[in-house]
Every structure is written in structure tokens, then in C-alpha cells.
Amino acid sequence: MPEFRLNKTVLTISEGDIVQAGTEAIVNAANSALADGAGVTGAIFKAAGPELARFTTKLGGCPTGQARLTPSFQLPAPTRFIIHAVGPVYGDYDTREAVQLLSNAYRSSLELAALNGIKSVAFPAISTGIYGFPLNLATGVALRTVLTFLKDAPHAIEEVRFVLRGEQPLSMYRLELAQLLAQLPAEITGDDTIYFYDKDEPYYEFTNFAPYGFFANNTFWQTSEHYFQAQKFPKMALYEDVRQSSTPSAARHLARQNFRRQRPDWNQVRLDVMREALRLKFNDNPPLVRLLLSTGERPLVEASEDDAFWGYGPDRQGQNNLGKLLMELRDYYRATSGEPPKQLEG
Ligand code: APR
Numbered sequence: 001m002p003e004f005r006l007n008k009t010v011l012t013i014s015e016g017d018i019v020q021a022g023t024e025a026i027v028n029a030a031n032s033a034l035a036d037g038a039g040v041t042g043a044i045f046k047a048a049g050p051e052l053a054r055f056t057t058k059l060g061g062c063p064t065g066q067a068r069l070t071p072s073f074q075l076p077a078p079t080r081f082i083i084h085a086v087g088p089v090y091g092d093y094d095t096r097e098a099v100q101l102l103s104n105a106y107r108s109s110l111e112l113a114a115l116n117g118i119k120s121v122a123f124p125a126i127s128t129g130i131y132g133f134p135l136n137l138a139t140g141v142a143l144r145t146v147l148t149f150l151k152d153a154p155h156a157i158e159e160v161r162f163v164l165r166g167e168q169p170l171s172m173y174r175l176e177l178a179q180l181l182a183q184l185p186a187e188i189t190g191d192d193t194i195y196f197y198d199k200d201e202p203y204y205e206f207t208n209f210a211p212y213g214f215f216a217n218n219t220f221w222q223t224s225e226h227y228f229q230a231q232k233f234p235k236m237a238l239y240e241d242v243r244q245s246s247t248p249s250a251a252r253h254l255a256r257q258n259f260r261r262q263r264p265d266w267n268q269v270r271l272d273v274m275r276e277a278l279r280l281k282f283n284d285n286p287p288l289v290r291l292l293l294s295t296g297e298r299p300l301v302e303a304s305e306d307d308a309f310w311g312y313g314p315d316r317q318g319q320n321n322l323g324k325l326l327m328e329l330r331d332y333y334r335a336t337s338g339e340p341p342k343q344l345e346g
Helices: 039-048 050-057 095-115 135-152 167-182 224-230 237-243 248-257 266-283 286-293 321-335
Strands: 003-006 009-015 025-030 067-071 081-086 120-123 159-164 194-196 214-216 219-221 300-302
Touching (some): 003 167, 009 167, 025 039, 039 050, 050 067, 081 095, 135 159, 135 167, 159 167, 214 224, 214 266, 224 237, 224 266, 237 248, 266 286, 266 321, 300 321
Parallel strands (some): 009 159, 025 120, 120 159, 194 300
Antiparallel strands (some): 003 009, 067 081, 214 219
């Protein structure tokens, strides 16, 4: 399970039944009468036993966007509280109002938890079931609200857990949370990873598309992408065609179009070819070496969603081989005080 951190709070995302979240409080996706129902409510009322309904009928309901606290009755330890949060029925409001009310429901829940010294809270995806809130919109609202709360308020909450039903919400939450946290400073997320990919972002220089040319055996290569792609076709006219492609993406495109003709052992040699491409590129461009060394021990990750081999892939669990080779090169330069590495064997 991927784990994220914000200040002192750990954020987790998991699939399962909210009733079994194992947190001190669980959040109910409640209705404004605080009555028994289907979905999350049904599961919670069933597990908590009949005393819960007897208790909630005395509370006189709860307006949309707010939350109420009750004991957990027969729910197993360590769960001691239920926070009943009333999200909006999506179709009853215009989108702006619905978003505000959903955000209020999350914030009210966290305020109640903080006020009562609760250390861990589990949320379902409020309003995304019977209440019809589109999941992608609700995901952003839920995560932004929780992050804003945790970022701004000193409090006792040590863990916030999102318990979801199904694979789709799970990967949506993971992606969105990683993206939101990446925008926050490392001091509060504990993550000082350098994600490089976009042309307009810092460290684009580490991508193979960045325009840093170099010579290999007296032949000029416009980018490491050109070099890498051409090595798929040794001793063929295509090698030169790829080398002379006008842009790195044209070089890649040409190579991919001809993938049936690439050397049969490509998968075995491609890591070594990339290692050599990077060596050549950095060797001929001293400012790049200085940039690489300036990153210290920070993890380097190629933020490519469509490449789980070289980059981190669609679920951010990919191999990140480009990042790994760059870190290897960085180690080398550090050990040799910036001396370029000798040609590697193989
Ligand atoms: N654990 C975790 N998530 C669950 C569970 C469970 N046991 N059961 C359902 N879910 C998921 C659903 O897949 C959905 O994505 O929780 C999300 C919220 O679904 P609902 O429970 O339908 O909540 P909501 O859309 O807020 O509708 C609230 O439903 O039962 C009633 O009393 C409730 O009237 C209120 C309405």
C-alpha cells in the first residue's frame, strides 16, 4: 500500500470495507436524517448494532455539509467513534455548490476528529455512490480538502485513511494524491524526489529529449534519444536515418515504426545502450554534470505516465530505469569528483 505523508500525518489509500478500517474513527457517508440506509451507511449500521439508530434518532438530523459524532457501539476495537458526514446529492445543486458542500463535509469531519483528540480517521468516497457525485471530481475535492486541513492546522490526527471500493477509485486517488503532494514543499511532505519530464519544468535537462548534443566516434548526435534509438539498427541504413531525424520525437517515431527490424537482442542490451547514451551526453556537457551533482541524494524519477520501464508508468509503480541510470551516473561523478566515466564495457 503506498504511503504518503504530510507534516506529521500519514495518508493511506486502500481498497476494502470501511467498517474494517481499523482506525479510531470511521466516517459514514450519511443522509441528513442520520438514519440507516444502503451503501456505507448500511454496512456501518449493521456492524454497530441497533443502539446506533436509537442514538442517531435523538440527534435531530444533520445539515448537508456538516458532520456529527457518535460512539461506535458494537464496532470492533480500535474503532471508538463514527463521524456521520452528510455529503450533497449531486443532482440537487449546481456543480459549484455541490463541490463546496462536499468539501465542507470532509472539513467538518476532520474538525470533529481534531476537537475530540482522535488520532486516526478513515473516509469512504462520500457522495460518490447513491448520491451520484462523479468520482473524478469528488476525488479532487476530498483530497484537496484533507490536504488543506492537515497543512494548515496543528492537531492530533496521525493517520487519515481513504477506504475505497474497486480498483478504479484506488488508482484515481493514488494518482491525484501523488500529484497534489508533488506541488507541496518537501519540508511538509517528506518527499524530496525530483520528478523530471515536462519541457517547462525544472530538470527537463535529464530527459533524453533535452537538446544536449555530443560526439561518439567523431559522429555528432543531437540528443541522447537520437543515439539510443539508432542503436536498435546497427549496420542498417536506418541507423543513419534515425541519427539525422530532425527532432528526438521524430527519431523515436522512426525507430518505433521499424521495431520489427530492430536487433533481436535489443531487450538484453537496451539498459547498457542507455547507460552509454547518458555517459556520452553528460561527458560532453559539463554544465549537466554540475546540475546532476547539485541534486545531492535526492531521488530522480522520470515522470512518464506512458512508460513503466524507463519512467514511473501509469500507476507510479513503474521501474524508473532512466532515473536509476542517472543516479548511478551521479554516484560515479561524485566518487570521481566530476571526472567523466571511462567507456563502459559490454
Ligand atoms: N466501505 C467502503 N466504501 C463503500 C462501502 C463500504 N462498506 N460501501 C459502499 N462504498 C463506496 C461506494 O462504492 C461509493 O463509492 O462508498 C461510496 C459512497 O457510496 P454510498 O454509501 O452510496 O454514499 P453516498 O453516495 O454518499 O450516498 C449516501 O446513501 O445509504 C445512503 O444513508 C446514505 O442516504 C445516504 C446515501
